Amino acid sequence: MLLITAGCVTACASAAEEVTPEARSDTVVRALRDAVVTPNEYRSAVRQFVSCLHRAGYTAEARGVSPVDGLSRPVDITPSGDPDVYNAEVQKCNVASIAHLEPVYVENNIQVMAPPLREHVRKCLSRAGVRTTGSETNAPEFFASADGDKGPVVTCITKSAHRLYPSLPLPITIRG
Structure with missing residues (x-):
């Protein structure tokens, strides 16, 4: 979920x-x-x-x-x-x-995605044809790089988070 x-x-x-x-x-x-x-x-x-x-x-x-x-x-x-x-x-x-x-x-606080997750998300988005700046540090910045198309960003964050952090409880909340 x-x-x-x-x-x-x-x-x-x-x-x-x-x-x-x-x-x-x-x-x-x-x-x-x-x-x-x-x-x-x-x-x-x-x-x-x-x-x-x-x-x-x-x-x-x-x-x-x-x-x-x-x-x-x-x-x-x-x-x-x-x-x-x-x-x-x-x-x-x-x-x-x-x-x-x-x-x-x-x-009301600055979101900062864990560096290993950021790198996996960046690579996943690149494979999906989404160009990133390389300086994104959180989900809202990845959404902006994808021109607001949340689908590939959500997919990449979800898949990457499950791969890197298998014990992360569901649902995964992504705010942006």
Whole structure:
């Protein structure tokens, strides 16, 4: 599974209001109210997400920093039981912790793709007929080099990430 998201289109303060009061954690409300998501607030939200999943009976583990953007923290979740219940619990935990914070955190910081991944993506794009500048450091810059054609960029990032980082949890999130 692959998740691609674009830039933030609503003010952070309004995003805080969109989270239902019963779903809001103090971290989410505080971070979105001041329109700044600090690294500590983001890490705390990821820990809250994992803890929420554990309380719901699922095995989950944060797996460090994503090689795709150098900012987000992928979480490996082991599904079990009824798929509808599982999806509902994951969604509940997501909304209560990271759903509104992660995009703001990543979009307001500079994404830097891991150098080995960058090189693989660059070679893959070249084989696909996409000319790169050689100075791209993140997905948005690769999208720009591909004249906005996200298809080959997403394919190359996904294939290269799976090849280089086989334990990277799915879905792979690519923002640009």
